[in-house]
Structure formats: structure tokens, C-alpha cells
Amino acid sequence: xxxxxxxxxxxxxxxxxxxxxxxxxxxxxxxxxxxxxxxxxxxxxxxxxxxxxxxxxxxxxxxxxxxxxxxxxxxxxxxxxxxxxxxxxxxxxxxxxxxxxxxxxxxxxxxxxxxxxxxxxxxxxxxxxxxxxxxxxxxxxxxxxxxxxxxxxxxxxxxxxxxxxxxxxxxxxxxxxxxxxxxxxxxxxxxxxxxxxxxxxxxxxxxxxxxxxxxxxxxxxxxxxxxxx
Amino acid sequence: xxxxxxxxxxxxxxxxxxxxxxxxxxxxxxxxxxxxxxxxxxxxxxxxxxxxxxxxxxxxxxxxxxxxxxxxxxxxxxxxxxxxxxxxxxxxxxxxxxxxxxxxxxxxxxxxxxxxxxxxxxxxxxxxxxxxxxxxxxxxxxxxxxxxxxxxxxxxxxxxxxxxxxxxxxxxxxxxxxxxxxxxxxxxxxxxxxxxxxxxxxxxxxxxxxxxxxxxxxxxxxxxxxxxxxxxxxxxxxxxxxxxxxxxxxxxxxxxxxxxxxxxxxxxxxxxxxxxxxxxxxxxxxxxxxxxxxxxxxxxx
Numbered sequence: 001x002x003x004x005x006x007x008x009x010x011x012x013x014x015x016x017x018x019x020x021x022x023x024x025x026x027x028x029x030x031x032x033x034x035x036x037x038x039x040x041x042x043x044x045x046x047x048x049x050x051x052x053x054x055x056x057x058x059x060x061x062x063x064x065x066x067x068x069x070x071x072x073x074x075x076x077x078x079x080x081x082x083x084x085x086x087x088x089x090x091x092x093x094x095x096x097x098x099x100x101x102x103x104x105x106x107x108x109x110x111x112x113x114x115x116x117x118x119x120x121x122x123x124x125x126x127x128x129x130x131x132x133x134x135x136x137x138x139x140x141x142x143x144x145x146x147x148x149x150x151x152x153x154x155x156x157x158x159x160x161x162x163x164x165x166x167x168x169x170x171x172x173x174x175x176x177x178x179x180x181x182x183x184x185x186x187x188x189x190x191x192x193x194x195x196x197x198x199x200x201x202x203x204x205x206x207x208x209x210x211x212x213x214x215x216x217x218x219x220x221x222x223x224x225x226x227x228x229x
Numbered sequence: 230x231x232x233x234x235x236x237x238x239x240x241x242x243x244x245x246x247x248x249x250x251x252x253x254x255x256x257x258x259x260x261x262x263x264x265x266x267x268x269x270x271x272x273x274x275x276x277x278x279x280x281x282x283x284x285x286x287x288x289x290x291x292x293x294x295x296x297x298x299x300x301x302x303x304x305x306x307x308x309x310x311x312x313x314x315x316x317x318x319x320x321x322x323x324x325x326x327x328x329x330x331x332x333x334x335x336x337x338x339x340x341x342x343x344x345x346x347x348x349x350x351x352x353x354x355x356x357x358x359x360x361x362x363x364x365x366x367x368x369x370x371x372x373x374x375x376x377x378x379x380x381x382x383x384x385x386x387x388x389x390x391x392x393x394x395x396x397x398x399x400x401x402x403x404x405x406x407x408x409x410x411x412x413x414x415x416x417x418x419x420x421x422x423x424x425x426x427x428x429x430x431x432x433x434x435x436x437x438x439x440x441x442x443x444x445x446x447x448x449x450x451x452x453x454x455x456x457x458x459x460x461x462x463x464x465x466x467x468x469x470x471x472x473x474x475x476x477x478x479x480x481x482x483x484x485x486x487x488x489x490x491x492x493x494x495x496x497x498x499x500x501x502x503x504x505x506x507x508x509x510x511x512x513x514x515x516x517x518x519x520x521x522x523x524x525x526x527x528x529x530x
Contacts, residue, residue: 021280041250053237054244064251068261071504071510072459073483077269077496078262083274130234132243163460166349166490178347179349181465190469193357211345216339 010198014185017195022174022204023181023185027118028168030095030177031159037099038155039148040104045102047136048112051122061111067104072164080168095162099155104150114140153214157207178203271498277428277494287501297476297502300485303388307462307481308455310392315451316444319402326403326433327410337407344400352464355394356381360468381468384478391461391479401448410442412438438526445525449517453510482506 013019048054083094117140125135139149166177176184181226182203189195245252253278270288271283291297322340326333356366361381369376380390414435421431462481467474472492473484480488486506490499 034437041254045248045251048244052240052244052247057244060248063255067255069514070259071453071507073363073457073486074324074507075259075262077490077500078265081276081496082262089353097303098258100250101258102251107251132240157345161349163349179347179369182349182353186464186469193363194356194399196353200353204346204350207345207347208342211342215341218272
């Protein structure tokens, strides 16, 4: 039942059997670009919702919140058709470009954090001659570092482990992410448990490392979303 | 006075500029698709050919489609097992890990870890655990003299098996319950203790009612998640044998939607399916909200 000795040959063998490095590269590109996009677009919007006064702000924010309730599958098919019409199927783009247009969940999370920064800082910087964008990236963004790190970690884990998105958008093997690669590998070597477990570990380890680095922040972030405001 | 209004107008403009990416994203990836998908659900269309208006045709077809009813049944069977199980286990873990004793934070981390593992990895691991011959589960069941079922290969057990696996990702539920517990003022428990209430009485009459808003939130979010289950079912059905295996017993609603949309490219029909799902989720959420004043206790009331 249980294996007798520790043996790293499985990893070597698994690496030889499948082009994991290509998958790793694709996963890394998607994860990196989507995380950059999410941080950039969501923090900008969150900053505006938290500090600036503009018409219909609260109504628009309510709209942000309500989009969190829309099931994933509602918008899925038209999005797929849109990407297929502009020739993005079997490219990595559908998996990271939308991140540059914000995520309701992270806008909400960051806005709660920006709200806790005293308004006096905003006013003082303004009197000192900062424009609004400078106030954002010189004062608010650095102060929100803990919240930004939470967003980075949560987005990393989500993008890294995403299955459905890559499944529908990526077709040729050289475009596969690690997760899709693991799924294909499982289909081929479904009786070789030792290889399967080695491959599973390889796919899991990056998420695990990111989680262990920032576990306190993740747990804090999850808590915010469960808060009654 | 005049300067003030110029400043206000500038702030107005800047506000819109800052949220511009989100506004574009909302139009292109949310609002547009929602409208288009309504439109699409009244058409027959396979992406490559011309769109054909068929009015309510897709919806009519849907209500006579046995697989539609079957996949709904499978999904609800899953939700009925999975959602209460995850809530109960999450609550129990939170109650155990709430006291600030040395080591609880380590356990909080350990119980959270499975939730960050990519679902394909989790599913692969559990296919092995559930394997009737070589799997860990039946190995232990045999040790205590139980002849375990075929789990993922059995039409009867495949959905419960996938639902039980949900406990593996109880982490976020546990963390939100812990946050809910931390919101309860210690004085309540102290006062009850002074009045002679034992642990169970305190749990029953203080903790659970005060946690009910948290339970409410978790119930809705977990139910929404359960009704949209895809990856586990896609990967694990029939032990990884393929779609809905064995014999469509694991054909979850979203799997059926995927099959219609991406195996047959029936985009109109798949849109109709997605709208029915949206409607079901919406109505269920509404019902839960409406009945919530009966069982959700808010401190101010």
C-alpha cells in the first residue's frame, strides 16, 4: 500500500514526458499580466470610489457591488464569441486582457482599505500642490501596500489555478497552462499514480509558496469580503 | 465660489477618468454580454453559420429536454449535500480554532491550504483517494470491515463523492466564520457564564444567533458556487473517464452547458441554459433574502 523509499526519479521522468516548461511559461505570462492588470485598474477605480467626489459615484459603486452577484456563466458565451470574432481564440489574451478593466471584487476590497486612510492626507497633499494622480501613486498606493499584496496573492492563486478559462480558450498544446497540462497528462497516464502525484505537486508548489509568504494577508482579505458593511 | 465649482467639476472629471477602465470593462465584458446573451438565446446559431431567429424555440426545447432536467437534478443533489456539509464543518472548525491558544494559527493555516491548491490538482489527488481498488478511502474502510462502494465509478455515489470532497476546501468558510466569531463581544459569553449557561446553551442561544448574518452570507455565496460547479465534475466523473461518466450520472448543469456550447457549438441553446441558471440563482437568492428575517438575527433589532 505505501511506498517504501523516497525517490526523486519520478520528477525527472515526468519532466521528460511532457513539455512542462512551455506550460510553465504560459502560466507565468497569464498570471503575471493578469495580476499587473488587476492591481492597476482596480486600485485606480477603488481610489476614485473611496476619495473623489463625482456625480453618481455611490450609484456606480452599487453597480460594481451588484456585478459580483452575476453568475460567471451569464456573460461567458458572449465573451467567448467576442474573443473568437477578434481572433483571440487559442491565444493567451482572453485570459489576461480583461484584468486590465478591473474586477468588482478587488475594487471593493481596495476601496474598503482606501476609505480607512484619513482624508486629511488627501487635503494636505492637495495644498502642497500634488495633483490627484500624484496623490494616488505617491500617498494612497504605498499606504495601501498590505491590501495590494492581498490582491496580488489572491489574483495569483486564482489565475494560476484557473481551469475553465484555459479549457475553453486554449486549444493547441503549446498554448496550454500548467493546469491544462496536468489535466492532459492525467488523461494519458491515469494509471501511473507516482507520475501523476509528482506532476500534481509541481503544479501546486508555486501557489503554496505564494500562500505561505502572504497567508496573513489572504486571510485578512477573505475576512473583508465577509464583512457586513 | 466660482473657483470652488471649477474644482468640483475637475474632481468630477477625474473621478470618471479613474474609473474609466472599469466602465469600459463593465460595458464590454458585463453589460454588453448580458444583453447579447438574451438576444442570442432567441436564436439558433453555431458560430460559423448565420444566426436564425427562433423566438422562444430554445426555451421550448429546453423544457422537453430530459438532459436539462437530469443535469438540474444532479446539480441540486450536489448542492443539498455540499452546502450544509461545508457550512457545518466550517463552523465546527471555527469554533475549535477560535480560542486563542498556542498553535491555533498554525491549524488555521493548515486547514486553509487545500483551498489554494489548483482544483485540477485537488481533483487528481481525490481520484486516487476514491479509487475503489488502490485508493486510500476504501483501504481504510476495509480496515474497519466496510466494503466501500465504487465511488466515482458508481452512478449512485459519484455525486455524493464529489460533494464530500467539498469539505477539503472548507478554508474560506472557516475563515469567515472565525471573523464572525471575533465580532461577537466577549461580554455576552461572560454574562451567560455568570448566569450558569453551559457550553451548549451558550452555543445555542448566543453564538449561533449572533453568527446568523455570517451564516446567511456564507449560505448564499456557497450555494451560488455549488450551482456553478464545473471543474471537479468535469475531471472526476467516472474517475476521469470523461464527460458526465458514469452514464451521465455526473452531468452537472454547467457541464451540460459546456457540452452544448463547446462540444456542439449550440451557442443559442447554451445561452438559454445560462439564462435559466441565472434565473434559478436569482430566485433562490431572493427567497433566501425574503425568509432571512425569520432566522437571521441582527444586533440592532
